[in-house]
Amino acid sequence: MREKLARFMVGRNGSDQLSRFVSIVACVALVISMFMDTDARMAIWFLAILGVIYVYFRVFSRNVYKRRAENEKYLRATANIRGYFKGLRERWRQRRDYRFFRCPSCRTMLRVPRGKGKIKVVCRKCGTSFIRNT
Ligand SMILES: [Zn+2]
CATH class of the missing domain: 2.30.30 (SH3 type barrels.)
Incomplete structure:
Protein backbone atom coordinates (compact mmCIF):
# COMPACT_ATOMS: atom_id res chain seq x y z
CA MET A 1 0.00 0.00 0.00
CA ARG A 2 2.76 2.39 1.03
CA GLU A 3 4.75 1.41 -2.03
CA LYS A 4 1.75 1.89 -4.26
CA LEU A 5 1.22 5.40 -2.89
CA ALA A 6 4.91 6.20 -3.31
CA ARG A 7 4.77 5.06 -6.94
CA PHE A 8 1.60 7.07 -7.48
CA MET A 9 3.28 10.22 -6.13
CA VAL A 10 6.33 9.99 -8.41
CA GLY A 11 6.48 13.08 -10.60
CA ARG A 12 3.76 14.81 -8.60
CA ASN A 13 4.08 17.92 -6.50
CA GLY A 14 3.18 16.48 -3.08
CA SER A 15 2.55 18.64 -0.04
CA ASP A 16 4.23 22.02 0.34
CA GLN A 17 3.87 25.11 2.52
CA LEU A 18 1.16 26.69 0.37
CA SER A 19 -0.96 23.52 0.41
CA ARG A 20 -0.54 23.18 4.17
CA PHE A 21 -1.52 26.82 4.66
CA VAL A 22 -4.68 26.47 2.54
CA SER A 23 -5.72 23.27 4.36
CA ILE A 24 -5.24 24.92 7.75
CA VAL A 25 -7.32 27.93 6.66
CA ALA A 26 -10.05 25.56 5.38
CA CYS A 27 -10.10 23.64 8.69
CA VAL A 28 -10.25 26.83 10.76
CA ALA A 29 -13.04 28.16 8.51
CA LEU A 30 -15.05 24.95 9.02
CA VAL A 31 -14.70 25.21 12.81
CA ILE A 32 -15.70 28.90 12.79
CA SER A 33 -18.65 28.17 10.48
CA MET A 34 -20.18 25.88 13.14
CA PHE A 35 -20.96 28.98 15.17
CA MET A 36 -22.69 30.85 12.35
CA ASP A 37 -26.19 30.94 10.95
CA THR A 38 -27.17 28.66 8.09
CA ASP A 39 -26.48 31.02 5.16
CA ALA A 40 -23.00 32.03 6.33
CA ARG A 41 -22.26 28.40 7.19
CA MET A 42 -23.15 27.26 3.68
CA ALA A 43 -20.98 29.97 2.11
CA ILE A 44 -17.98 29.14 4.30
CA TRP A 45 -18.46 25.39 3.73
CA PHE A 46 -18.46 26.01 -0.01
CA LEU A 47 -15.25 28.06 0.17
CA ALA A 48 -13.60 25.49 2.43
CA ILE A 49 -14.50 22.66 0.03
CA LEU A 50 -13.05 24.71 -2.85
CA GLY A 51 -9.90 25.16 -0.75
CA VAL A 52 -9.66 21.40 -0.12
CA ILE A 53 -10.13 20.67 -3.84
CA TYR A 54 -7.39 23.20 -4.60
CA VAL A 55 -5.07 21.48 -2.09
CA TYR A 56 -5.68 18.05 -3.68
CA PHE A 57 -5.15 19.54 -7.11
CA ARG A 58 -1.79 20.97 -6.02
CA VAL A 59 -0.65 17.83 -4.16
CA PHE A 60 -1.37 15.52 -7.12
CA SER A 61 -0.38 17.98 -9.83
CA ARG A 62 2.21 16.78 -12.33
CA ASN A 63 3.16 20.32 -13.26
CA VAL A 64 5.73 20.42 -10.46
CA TYR A 65 7.53 23.40 -11.97
CA LYS A 66 4.45 25.61 -11.86
CA ARG A 67 3.42 24.43 -8.38
CA ARG A 68 6.94 25.20 -7.08
CA ALA A 69 6.71 28.68 -8.57
CA GLU A 70 3.36 29.24 -6.80
CA ASN A 71 4.81 28.02 -3.52
CA GLU A 72 7.82 30.32 -3.93
CA LYS A 73 5.50 33.23 -4.56
CA TYR A 74 3.52 32.38 -1.43
CA LEU A 75 6.72 32.11 0.65
CA ARG A 76 7.98 35.46 -0.65
CA ALA A 77 4.65 37.19 -0.01
CA THR A 78 4.46 35.91 3.57
CA ALA A 79 8.15 36.16 4.47
CA ASN A 80 7.63 39.13 6.80
CA ILE A 81 4.69 37.63 8.66
CA ARG A 82 6.36 34.24 9.04
CA GLY A 83 9.57 35.97 10.17
CA TYR A 84 7.61 37.89 12.78
CA PHE A 85 6.08 34.75 14.28
CA LYS A 86 9.40 32.95 14.12
CA GLY A 87 10.92 35.85 16.08
CA LEU A 88 8.13 35.66 18.68
CA ARG A 89 8.70 31.92 19.06
CA GLU A 90 12.45 32.38 19.41
CA ARG A 91 12.03 35.12 22.03
CA TRP A 92 9.55 33.01 23.98
CA ARG A 93 11.97 30.05 23.98
CA GLN A 94 14.83 32.23 25.25
CA ARG A 95 12.78 34.31 27.69
ZN1 LIG B 1 20.02 50.42 15.74
Whole structure:
Protein backbone atom coordinates (compact mmCIF):
# COMPACT_ATOMS: atom_id res chain seq x y z
CA MET A 1 0.00 0.00 0.00
CA ARG A 2 2.76 2.39 1.03
CA GLU A 3 4.75 1.41 -2.03
CA LYS A 4 1.75 1.89 -4.26
CA LEU A 5 1.22 5.40 -2.89
CA ALA A 6 4.91 6.20 -3.31
CA ARG A 7 4.77 5.06 -6.94
CA PHE A 8 1.60 7.07 -7.48
CA MET A 9 3.28 10.22 -6.13
CA VAL A 10 6.33 9.99 -8.41
CA GLY A 11 6.48 13.08 -10.60
CA ARG A 12 3.76 14.81 -8.60
CA ASN A 13 4.08 17.92 -6.50
CA GLY A 14 3.18 16.48 -3.08
CA SER A 15 2.55 18.64 -0.04
CA ASP A 16 4.23 22.02 0.34
CA GLN A 17 3.87 25.11 2.52
CA LEU A 18 1.16 26.69 0.37
CA SER A 19 -0.96 23.52 0.41
CA ARG A 20 -0.54 23.18 4.17
CA PHE A 21 -1.52 26.82 4.66
CA VAL A 22 -4.68 26.47 2.54
CA SER A 23 -5.72 23.27 4.36
CA ILE A 24 -5.24 24.92 7.75
CA VAL A 25 -7.32 27.93 6.66
CA ALA A 26 -10.05 25.56 5.38
CA CYS A 27 -10.10 23.64 8.69
CA VAL A 28 -10.25 26.83 10.76
CA ALA A 29 -13.04 28.16 8.51
CA LEU A 30 -15.05 24.95 9.02
CA VAL A 31 -14.70 25.21 12.81
CA ILE A 32 -15.70 28.90 12.79
CA SER A 33 -18.65 28.17 10.48
CA MET A 34 -20.18 25.88 13.14
CA PHE A 35 -20.96 28.98 15.17
CA MET A 36 -22.69 30.85 12.35
CA ASP A 37 -26.19 30.94 10.95
CA THR A 38 -27.17 28.66 8.09
CA ASP A 39 -26.48 31.02 5.16
CA ALA A 40 -23.00 32.03 6.33
CA ARG A 41 -22.26 28.40 7.19
CA MET A 42 -23.15 27.26 3.68
CA ALA A 43 -20.98 29.97 2.11
CA ILE A 44 -17.98 29.14 4.30
CA TRP A 45 -18.46 25.39 3.73
CA PHE A 46 -18.46 26.01 -0.01
CA LEU A 47 -15.25 28.06 0.17
CA ALA A 48 -13.60 25.49 2.43
CA ILE A 49 -14.50 22.66 0.03
CA LEU A 50 -13.05 24.71 -2.85
CA GLY A 51 -9.90 25.16 -0.75
CA VAL A 52 -9.66 21.40 -0.12
CA ILE A 53 -10.13 20.67 -3.84
CA TYR A 54 -7.39 23.20 -4.60
CA VAL A 55 -5.07 21.48 -2.09
CA TYR A 56 -5.68 18.05 -3.68
CA PHE A 57 -5.15 19.54 -7.11
CA ARG A 58 -1.79 20.97 -6.02
CA VAL A 59 -0.65 17.83 -4.16
CA PHE A 60 -1.37 15.52 -7.12
CA SER A 61 -0.38 17.98 -9.83
CA ARG A 62 2.21 16.78 -12.33
CA ASN A 63 3.16 20.32 -13.26
CA VAL A 64 5.73 20.42 -10.46
CA TYR A 65 7.53 23.40 -11.97
CA LYS A 66 4.45 25.61 -11.86
CA ARG A 67 3.42 24.43 -8.38
CA ARG A 68 6.94 25.20 -7.08
CA ALA A 69 6.71 28.68 -8.57
CA GLU A 70 3.36 29.24 -6.80
CA ASN A 71 4.81 28.02 -3.52
CA GLU A 72 7.82 30.32 -3.93
CA LYS A 73 5.50 33.23 -4.56
CA TYR A 74 3.52 32.38 -1.43
CA LEU A 75 6.72 32.11 0.65
CA ARG A 76 7.98 35.46 -0.65
CA ALA A 77 4.65 37.19 -0.01
CA THR A 78 4.46 35.91 3.57
CA ALA A 79 8.15 36.16 4.47
CA ASN A 80 7.63 39.13 6.80
CA ILE A 81 4.69 37.63 8.66
CA ARG A 82 6.36 34.24 9.04
CA GLY A 83 9.57 35.97 10.17
CA TYR A 84 7.61 37.89 12.78
CA PHE A 85 6.08 34.75 14.28
CA LYS A 86 9.40 32.95 14.12
CA GLY A 87 10.92 35.85 16.08
CA LEU A 88 8.13 35.66 18.68
CA ARG A 89 8.70 31.92 19.06
CA GLU A 90 12.45 32.38 19.41
CA ARG A 91 12.03 35.12 22.03
CA TRP A 92 9.55 33.01 23.98
CA ARG A 93 11.97 30.05 23.98
CA GLN A 94 14.83 32.23 25.25
CA ARG A 95 12.78 34.31 27.69
CA ARG A 96 14.46 32.88 30.84
CA ASP A 97 17.99 33.76 29.76
CA TYR A 98 17.62 36.87 27.64
CA ARG A 99 15.75 40.13 27.38
CA PHE A 100 14.90 41.64 24.03
CA PHE A 101 14.87 45.32 23.21
CA ARG A 102 14.18 47.16 20.02
CA CYS A 103 16.77 49.72 18.98
CA PRO A 104 15.10 53.16 19.31
CA SER A 105 16.67 54.47 16.11
CA CYS A 106 16.70 51.55 13.60
CA ARG A 107 14.10 49.18 15.19
CA THR A 108 16.47 46.18 15.13
CA MET A 109 15.68 43.56 17.78
CA LEU A 110 18.55 43.23 20.23
CA ARG A 111 19.15 40.40 22.68
CA VAL A 112 20.88 40.91 26.04
CA PRO A 113 21.46 38.47 28.93
CA ARG A 114 18.99 38.73 31.79
CA GLY A 115 19.85 39.77 35.35
CA LYS A 116 22.78 42.13 34.66
CA GLY A 117 21.04 45.14 36.21
CA LYS A 118 21.08 48.46 34.35
CA ILE A 119 23.33 48.13 31.33
CA LYS A 120 24.17 50.12 28.26
CA VAL A 121 22.87 48.33 25.19
CA VAL A 122 24.72 49.09 21.98
CA CYS A 123 22.92 48.38 18.72
CA ARG A 124 25.06 46.08 16.58
CA LYS A 125 23.54 47.47 13.42
CA CYS A 126 23.63 51.26 13.78
CA GLY A 127 25.75 51.76 16.93
CA THR A 128 23.07 53.65 18.91
CA SER A 129 23.39 53.03 22.64
CA PHE A 130 20.71 53.21 25.29
CA ILE A 131 20.32 52.25 28.96
CA ARG A 132 17.97 49.42 29.87
CA ASN A 133 17.25 47.43 33.00
CA THR A 134 17.82 43.72 32.45
ZN1 LIG B 1 20.02 50.42 15.74
